[in-house]
Amino acid sequence: MWLSMNHSLEMKLAMTPQLGQAIKIMEMSSDELERYLEEMQHSNPLIEVPEQHTYKERIFKQTTTSIDFSNLNIKSETFPVEKLLHHIRLSIRNAYDLQLLYKLILNLNEFGYLPNALQLMSEDDYDRILKILESNDYVGVGAINLKHSLILQAKYYYPNEPLLLELIENLELIAERKWNKLMKQYQISDVHLKQAIEKIKTLNPRPFHTSTLKTEIIQPDIVLEIENKQISYSLSDWFAPNIAIQNMNGFTLSHQENKQVTDWAQEAKWLISAIEQRKATMMEIMEFLIDYQYEALLNGLNYVKPLTLKDICAVVNRHESTVSRATMNKYIQTPWGVFSMKELFSSKIATSDGENLSKERIKHLVKELIDNEDKLQPLSDQKLSELIRLNENLDISRRTITKYREELQIPSSTKRKEL
Structure with missing residues (x-):
């Protein structure tokens, strides 16, 4: 044995x-x-x-007309920094500026910002390098933070609209949709505020990410x-x-x-x-x-x-x-x-009549209700919970709705409210 x-x-x-x-x-x-x-x-x-x-x-051996690109799962990521450097350095004749450009780009964070810019170079040098980036269609890249990047872009794309710059300075109020406070502070109508907000939405919060985009197809x-x-x-x-x-x-x-x-x-x-x-x-x-x-x-x-x-x-x-x-x-x-x-795997939640719904199905119901809501009076998580209980016989808590909504990356009702 x-x-x-x-x-x-x-x-x-x-x-x-x-x-x-x-x-x-x-x-x-x-x-x-x-x-x-x-x-x-x-x-x-x-x-x-x-x-x-x-x-x-x-x-890629197929003809492009035979490919439905909308059905391909595509990952986005940035080119290596070297390609960005190669693109811009051709327009620089000054060795000192080229050195500064290298320093700036190699210290960018994942969003294309440079929080410690003024520790790396003087303010005059920094402004000059930003102008070089701007002239090469990298507007907003190298900014100190999000607010700074949006201001650089607003100045470049909307040079005659100082209201945009003031609104960007109050980005927190925009994020919280404090429309009445903004209208009162700048003494503007809701129409003017809405027009300005729409222009701010055209600016890119991650300028380095999209300006250096490439695609990779998942096999x-x-x-x-x-x-x-x-x-x-x-x-x-x-x-x-x-x-x-x-x-x-x-x-x-x-x-x-x-x-x-x-x-x-x-x-x-x-x-x-x-x-x-x-x-x-x-x-x-x-x-x-x-x-x-x-x-x-x-x-x-x-x-x-x-x-x-x-x-x-x-x-x-x-x-x-x-x-x-x-x-x-x-x-x-x-x-x-x-x-x-x-x-294709999803946990189950039982309805009051004995039927089982998947978590993904419930998330779809949440998204569908939000997609069709009145944008002037968006549905709160509590209201979403009540509607799903009424329509699907499913007793689901407000807290669970909040969790699913956040997984869908949908903002709260107060942040979804439009002018």
Whole structure:
């Protein structure tokens, strides 16, 4: 018995690296797996990865007329600072100013501001560099804070409207929608105030972010096709590629070389097994999701039904941790857009008549009510709670409504109120 236990322990210890690899592969997105296989190919010459275009390469080989860009999930991020420097330094002939420009840009925060500007350079130097940025269409970049940035932009885009500058100085009152106080303070009508506010809204609170914008397309792991309300799916080429093992028959190898080749072959077999397991798990999960979340996949995430990992595990006969890893970092492409698979999971809230609504469905109801509210008398969170209770037989607290509204990044009723 002792020998049996010892053998079992040794087996567990021997399996640990391979199990670790399988778990890691289960969690990877298609992008991550593609990079991982490239690394494996370099360290293990027996692994043969099929040559196939990535999603990004394929999509840009299509003609632009065949691409619906509104359905692509796009991430925004800034270019490296070096590109911004390269763009502007061509217009500078003075080595001193170029040095100041480098200092300013390399110290910008994530919003494009420079809070410690006057600690880095004199006021005259600072003003001169801001003018250089302005002349290169980077208006507001390098400002000390938000208020300063908006003032720089207002002076540049609306040079004959001093009221805008005064209103920006009272940005807190604008944020709090203290319209009556502003009209009284500047002795202007509601029409004039509204016109000024609309112009301030055209200014950019993050000038560095958008002036240096680039886009990155997310590679979907699963692609859905819908025809006559029938949903079919396919896994992306890189989700579970067909890995091959190079044949070494015919090669004369030393004992040491033969052992190395055997180790490589075993590693390659484990890799293939892990990818096949990844594929099988995802296919089981997708079969379940297409059936259970049919309305959401057909019409959009507003129709997501309550669903937890445990619900799936009971059907696909997989451990909860396996399902969690399999759905992590995965994206689904549908005719109406690309979204994270995790968005198909939502906690449930019971209505008074026994029906269950998902958290996402309730958030949609909140957004729908706010979208259709009277902008002069916006709905308070308490009123939203009462309307949902009345329309959906759902007893939901004001505090929960507030939480969902904030998750939707919708301001409070006082801040939504218009003139």
